Amino acid sequence: MRRQVPGRPAQWSLVTSSELWSRETADRYDGEEAENSSPAALEPTLAFLAGLAGEGRALEFAIGTGRVGVPLRARGVPVAGIELSEPMAAVLRRKAGADTLPVTIGDMATTVVPGEFTLVYLVYNTISNLLTQDEQVECFRNAARHLAPGGRFVIELAVPPLRFLPPGQVAVPFDVSDRHLGFDTFDLAEQMLVSHHFTRDGDDGRYRRGSSRHRYAWPAELDLMARIAGLKLERRVADWHGAPFTDDAEQHISVWRKPVT
Structure with a gap:
């Protein structure tokens, strides 16, 4: 389904199926992701992205609370963001002002921001928040739309752990610890999964x-989506x-490039 963007009669925007993150979820997000947000944990990510951005600008799709975008900006890379959840963007605003890191509220499949970028990136499995193949294709097209010639689109995404599903089983655990139990259930026919989380809330059990x-x-x-958008796997x-990247890899970091000509 598509809707016309108010005030821009010549442009149309896709209404995406992404689930909107609430204020309650946004307020506790950084605390729950503290381990993945430490300087040591983020250093390889920041070095990888900064190397691809070079002297140019970077655009983060689904920038969230700025877990990656804020320290990448502190590293000297001009960063802009697109974020669907206003509460998530509000948390980011406590860390960086709009003049330092501009964020546009909108969906990553169709929202357009001014200028060209040498890097567009989408981390932490977030492209999977788009619940249809058409929307994911539009996300690639939107990345290509923002890239300067020779620019790159980067996605971090888990490899579906379907080989751990014996016949008749529909669930695969991904975290079993004292404070958290996480498992995914799969609908193979629809290529969908639901991530379930049971998180200890305080010390009272x-x-x-x-x-x-x-x-x-x-x-x-994803490579075919990139080809549709005019990008090539690099x-x-x-x-x-x-x-x-091997048969045993649990995730992949993929880089596609926009042709120079």
Whole structure:
């Protein structure tokens, strides 16, 4: 379904199926992601992205609370962001002002911001928040729309762990710890998964339950989306350190490039 963008009669915007993050979720996000947000944990990500951005500008799709965008900006890379959730963007605003890191509220599949970028990036499995193949294709097209010739689009995405599903099983755990139980359930026919979370809420034995829907995609499917958008695969590795992508890789960092001519 499409809607016309108010005040821009010549432009149309896709109404995406991404689930909107609430203020409650946004306010606790940084605390729950503290381990993945430490300087040591982020250094390989920042080095990888800064190297691709070079002397140009970077645009982060689904920038969230700025877990990556804010320290990348502090590293000297001019960063702009697109974010669907206003509460998530409000948390980012506590860290960086609009003059330092501009953020546009909108969906990553169609929202357009001014200027060209040498790097567009989308981390932490977030393309899976787009729940249809059409929307994911539009996301690639939107990245290509923002890239200068020779610019690159980067996605970090998990490889679907379907080989861990024996016949008749629909769930795969991804985290079992004292404070958190996480597992995914799969609808193979629809290429969908639901992530379920049981998180200890305080020290009184209570647990908070949450879930989110995602559309998983294979690396080869993403390559076809990139080709539709006019981008070409340049590199695929298993992590931000650049480890080779193999059959055993649990995730991939993929880089597609926009042709120079």
